[in-house]
Amino acid sequence: MAPHDHGTTAATAAEPLAPRPAPTSLPTTDREPRMTAQDYLRAVLRAPVYEAAVKTPLEPMERLSQRLGNVVLAKREDRQPVHSFKLRGAYNRMRQLSEAESEAGVVTASAGNHAQGVALSGARLGIRAVIVMPVTTPSIKVEAVKGFGGHVVLRGGTFDEAKTHAQWLAAEQDMTYVPPFDDPLVIAGQGTVGLELVQDDARLDRVFVPVGGGGLAAGISVLIKQLIPEIQVIGVEPEESACLAAAQEAGRPVDLDHVSLFAEGVAVARIGDEPFRVLQTCLDDVVTVNSDEISAAVKDIFDDTRAVAEPAGGLGLAGLKKYVRTHHLRGERLAHILSGANLNFGSLRYIAERAELGEQREGLFAVEIPERPGSFLEFCRVLGGRMVTEFNYRYAEPDRASVFVGVELHTASERGEIVSALERAGYRVMDLSEDESAKTHLRYMIGGRPPADLDERVASFEFPEAPGALVHFLSTLGSRWNISLFHYRSFGMDTGRVLAGFAGAGADPGFTDHLDAVGYPWADASDSPAYQFFMGA
Template sequence: MSQATRRESIALPTGADYLREILRAPVYEAAIVSPLQDMPRLSSRLNNHIQLKREDRQPVHSFKVRGAYNMMAQLTDEQKQAGVIAASAGNHAQGVALSGNQLGVEATIVMPRTTPAIKVDAVRSFGGNVVLHGSNFDEAKGRAQELADEHGFTFIPPFDHPAVIAGQGTLGMEMLQQNGHMDYVFVPVGGGGIAAGVSVLIKQLMPQIKVIGVEAEESACLKAAMDKGYPVVLDNVGTFADGVAVKRIGDETFRLCHQYLDDVITVSSDEICAAVKDIFEDTRAISEPSGALSLAGLKQYVETHQLTGKNLVNVLSGANTNFHSLRYVSERAELGEKREGLLAVTIPERTGAFLEFCHVLGGRAVTEFNYRHSDNADANIFVGVRLLNGQEELDAIMVDLQQAGYPVVDLSDDEMAKVHVRYMIGGKPSKPLNEKLYSFEFPEYPGALIKFLNTLGTHWNISLFNYRNHGSDYGRVLCGFELEDKDLLEFSSHLRDLGYQWKDVSKTPSYNFFLAN
């Protein structure tokens, strides 16, 4: 029997079932009816009426309390007496802790040891018992399930349960009551709880409204499932938008999203950063990256489909962010809006060459200029340029430079350039090296660096090392190794033993332009 056939043989809740459960969900014992706020600046810029559903105003600063409370309120007296458990590094943890406090249910939350103290303290402030275990979510979830079996706790999943989905669906009901003239609703997708709940509710009552799911490019588990026809496990997920960093969409959330969503789109980290800035400029609210996901999708969809004069609603799903991560957001927002371009340009190594180069730019504002003497013939420079007309203007600048005799490469979409290389200009080795370059996502916990060096650093010479962290659970490491071809098989084995996410970036343009010999 196929997987699809097995699922069809199970009696699953219908759309009408979900509508009934959403209408009777007692979430307002813990949650509030969040405002639907106009975004006048962005509305004027995009020529549409855009509104923002302010779930950051919830007591836990995210929508997660809706699903957690709805499920926990329906537990039997015996289950409540035994207590509940969840695994989370963020918003779901706080939702379960607050719900437990409201219902008088002891709530234990297993969180990875890498979880920032601000999030751990927030869970404890709501009365949750915190257990720190493992270096990632999967390890924490495994421990939570072990504790549930040992102590009889009820496990509260973050998204893949009908009661959780119905709780999140109350958000859709509020939006219909606050604006019955919506044309499009954009919802973020991580595990699919909010997308499933909102779409099933809206399609039961006003099916003419389009509901669009938005995923981060680095964790597009729903798109992968849509392509295959069933949920699949992603090999890796990016951690920037950590609130939606899910490797596998839920079974029930996938079923509902597949049936009720009108479209699913993906957005880049730079587009998310630009959306965080848009939210701040219109409302003065500071969104977490995943909280701005649906607005990033809205903006992309408007541009792609040339929408005008429509009523568009998106969800600010959470605002639990680390202050230091805003530095990264600020750096990348201009790139996400195509208001800045990054270029690698070769100019002659002689007096007055930079002035001549600036004349070719035609008075455009230079946002960044990195250079270090390399040889007596040519200089490779890293240049940021302010843009008024996006990619069209950047293309015109490149044509002007090429016609003036300057070799130029567009680095605006080169991740290595944006994360590492722009801070390392002038770092070419003084002698030829057989060097391979790798990027790593480096977990923030005591002993992580020692583990890295013990596994790799004692076997091969490290020829380059750059570390960047912007207040998130993971830092970014760029590392060069001296490797002969005969070493590559053994080296790859050690990379697997290391257990961190990694990628060979030896062929990226920015590395070869500025750092390779």
């Protein structure tokens, strides 16, 4: 497999990769069954998925195509009955159970699209489907699974705990466990997406596929490489959930220490063994993207199709846009998989806020201006007519004020031009457009500095959106330090984000161990430029 591309330098990746030839065999492992590429081709062609799934359209995105100088096509898997491609793999796996296995029923663990695919497949086939979901799963998802006929069991606080219980149920009640991606029949079911792609447009140059556990990418890539190997298949991962990139580097599947839940449909800590075996031979390249780029892609999809994709559903397009930019592609036919549209409505606020940053149409800056009448007008004049999108300010000192300002951009290079113009005018300025603390917390907190040096440490946390999470946090911390700063913001997802300051923790050697004991993912944010500019003592 080609080295993954983080998009850091366009110069080293200016030329597109040569297409990977059709594989004559796949790497072997100690695991059975060892399906060959030809076996997968036959399995895809024989997959009876259309008993439950539908053939989805490949739609042109005309506005984006004109902007990028390439023909951009969206494979609308959001049009499936469960609004996700997951129905294909689940149905193919369950359709081929023996009579005895069908009578015993199936079980799986999922809090998302796979759960709905298994539930609907069970209803269509008359098979009892038990879905184990974490107790923290939002009620809208639980009700959706029940609506498709699934029997929901709420167990465990995390997906791993739910999966452990599901596998125990499978063994205890002699039920069949239906994995979300690490299964040859599931992979073959997802491969029907690739079959439809080449049927609808055999002139495609590249296909961009979201990667979580790898089942969709494996199915599409092994099918396309058997039929039209000239078409490149490129996987796309979130930077904070890049389990395929990690497996490439290690030469085998490995566990990530932490995954971001923003694009929860691909928030997988370890790529599947069987998908990785297939992808080693069949995938041409991998690109990683950040949350802002995903948000911008979700907006592009809405602008062109009026579809509201979930973040994982916009992942393929985010990778496509980044690949076009870093490889200078022009005049090609490019498809991406709009893999799903099961979005928590509250997430739209976060996506809308970050989309302009992801498209580099907005810059965020910290600026120190004189505390006197007319200062804001003088500042706006220096911006040269650019539109101010946000301005946060609070009186703090008699002679100067620190402001947080958003500015509309037309090109990415304008950020540097704005900084230079402000510095020439005598302002102290800092570009915060890439500062995660600024984008997630500080922009909502501008309000002055502490009156004295508090010997403060600042940490960012991911909180589960569950009753008792805050009480657990505070109880575990105890009263060792006074909390000197606290900001919590919910984005309508399974986790919220917290920024907290701790007075007196600056030189405390036990600070790190104590926060580790809380059990929530955290990172030290004391060196955040935004924190230092606005709130540091």
